[in-house]
Amino acid sequence: MALERTFSIIKPDATRRNLTGAVNALIEKAGLRIVAQKRIQLTRAQAETFYGVHKERPFFGELVDFMISEPIVVQVLEGENAVAKYREVMGATNPANAAEGTIRKEFALSVGENSAHGSDSLENAQIEIAQFFSGNEIVG
Numbered sequence: 246m247a248l249e250r251t252f253s254i255i256k257p258d259a260t261r262r263n264l265t266g267a268v269n270a271l272i273e274k275a276g277l278r279i280v281a282q283k284r285i286q287l288t289r290a291q292a293e294t295f296y297g298v299h300k301e302r303p304f305f306g307e308l309v310d311f312m313i314s315e316p317i318v319v320q321v322l323e324g325e326n327a328v329a330k331y332r333e334v335m336g337a338t339n340p341a342n343a344a345e346g347t348i349r350k351e352f353a354l355s356v357g358e359n360s361a362h363g364s365d366s367l368e369n370a371q372i373e374i375a376q377f378f379s380g381n382e383i384v385g
C-alpha cells in the first residue's frame with residue numbers, strides 16, 4: 246500500500262449550505278488526513294484552466310459558472326491509496342448513481358452541483374495540488 250496525496254475541492258453548492266464540516270467528517274471517517282486546506286474563490290481563468298480537459302464538453306460553460314459562483318474549499322488529502330480511496334468516498338459523478346454513505350449521495354444536488362472534486366490519477370493529483378498549494382502549506 247502506498248501513502249499518497251490527492252487534491253480535493255468542496256464545491257460551491259456545499260460551501261453555500263454550510264456543509265464543509267459534514268464533508269470533512271466523511272473524509273476523516275474514511276481514514277484520510279486533511280494535510281492542507283483553504284477557502285478561496287476561483288477566478289474564471291483559474292476555473293477554465295482547472296477543468297480545461299472538459300473545454301469541448303457541452304457542460305463546460307455551466308461548470309465554470311458554477312465553480313466561480315461562491316467560495317470553495319481546496320484541500321490536500323493524505324492516506325493509503327488516497328487517490329482511489331477519495332474517489333470512493335465521493336461516489337459517482339451523478340448522485341443518482343452514487344453509493345449510500347458517499348459525499349455525493351448524501352449531499353449532491355445534481356450531476357453538475359455535486360459537492361466534491363477529487364483527482365482522478367496520482368499524476369493529476371500532483372498537478373492540481375501544485376496549482377493551489379505551495380510546499381510549505383502542506384503539513385503531513
Ligand code: RTP
Pocket residue numbers: 299304308337338356357358359361362363364365
Ligand atoms: P470532478 O472532476 O469534479 O471530480 O468530477 P468527476 O471526475 O466525477 O466527473 P468529470 O467527468 O470529470 O466532470 C467534471 C465535473 O463536471 C460536472 N459535470 N456536469 N451536466 C453534466 O452532464 C455534467 N457532467 C459533469 C460535474 O460537476 C463533474 O463533477
Ligand code: MG
Pocket residue numbers: 365
Ligand atoms: Mg474529473
